[in-house]
Amino acid sequence: MNTTQLECFLAVVNFLNYSRAAEHLHITQPAVSHQINALEDELGAKLFYRTSKRVRLTQEGHLFSQYAREILSLSHLSKERLQESRQASVIRFGIGCHDNLELEALIPVLRQLREAFPLLLPVLRLVPFASLGNLLEDGDIQVMFTYQETAPRRAAYRELAQRPVVCICGESHPFAAYESLTVQQLQTGDCFAAYPPHSAPPTLLEIQGQILTGRSPDKICFCDGLETVHTLAAAGYAYAVVAGMPARFLPGVRTIPITGYPDLSYGAAYRPGEDHPVLHSFLERMAADI
Secondary structure, eight states: OOHHHHHHHHHHHHHSOHHHHHHHHTSOHHHHHHHHHHHHHHHTSOOEEEOSSOEEEOHHHHHHHHHHHHHHHHHHHHHHHHHHHHHOOOEEEEEEESSHHHHHHHHHHHHHHHHHOTTEEEEEEEOOHHHHHHHHHHTSOSEEEEEGGGSOTTSEEEEEEEEOEEEEEOTTSGGGGOSOBOHHHHTTOSOEEEOOGGGSOHHHHHHHHHHHTTOOGGGEEEOSSHHHHHHHHHTTSOBEEEEOOOGGGSTTOEEEEBTTOOOEEEEEEEOTTOOOTTHHHHHHHHHHHO
16 A cells, blocks of 8 residues: 555545546546555455446445545655654754663763753663664664773774772671772672673673672572662672772762772774764763763
C-alpha cells in the first residue's frame, strides 16, 4: 500500500467517477484504475461497484475510506514535521553516557554551553557500554564518555582526567582505616559489590575477577551499575573497586587507592573529523570541570 493508491482511492470516493478523479490528480484514467485494482488486490476486498454508468462504494469501501483518510493525513503530517525539523534553527548535539553520575557531571557544563550557544539542544543518551559505540559510529551522537581502554577503535579520543583505581567502602568498614590496599588484602574482605561485565573497563574487571575467585555467593552483591555499587558501599553493606573520581560524585564513602595499578585514562570519544560547532567547546569545558 502506498500514498498514490490512497490518493487515487479517495479521489474516486469524492467524485464517484474515475475520469474526474484522474483529471483532479493530473494522471490518466487507466492509471487510476491500475492503482485501485492494486489496492483491492492487497486488501483482498472490492472497494467499488463499477458499471458503465455509475460508480459507488461497497460496504468495505465505506469502511476503508475512514482508515485511508487517517493514513494519508498521518503521512502528510509526518512529512511536514520532518521538513520542519530539517529547517529548524536549533543545534542538536548528541552526548552518550553510561550512568547517572556522568549525566550529573554534565549539568554545570551544559549550563555554560547554554549561555555560549543559545540555539543548542542537547540530546542525551543513557545506554550500556557496547551500544554507545554503535550510536557514535552511526552519527546518532557526536560524543560519548569512555575510558581509553574501552573507546571505540575507530573513534578519536580526548582525555579528560586520570582516574586512580580505588576501593570504596563505608566510613565504618574495616578497610576505611587503610591509606592504601593491595588486591591480596581486598580478597580478605567481607561482602563485595560487583559490576556487571559491560559496565567497567578491563582493568577494574580484572581486579574484580581476582576478588570474586573462590568467594562464597553470599558474600557477593551483583549490581546493575556504578550507582548501585556506590549506594551499597555508602550504606556499609559492601566494598567495591572503582575508578576514583571527585568526591562530589561519590559522597559518603571512604576512597582508598589500590597499589600496583596505573591510573585509568577517562575521556571522550568522537568520530574522526567531526566538525560539530559545539564539540570543541564541550571538550574544553568538560576537561576543566570534571
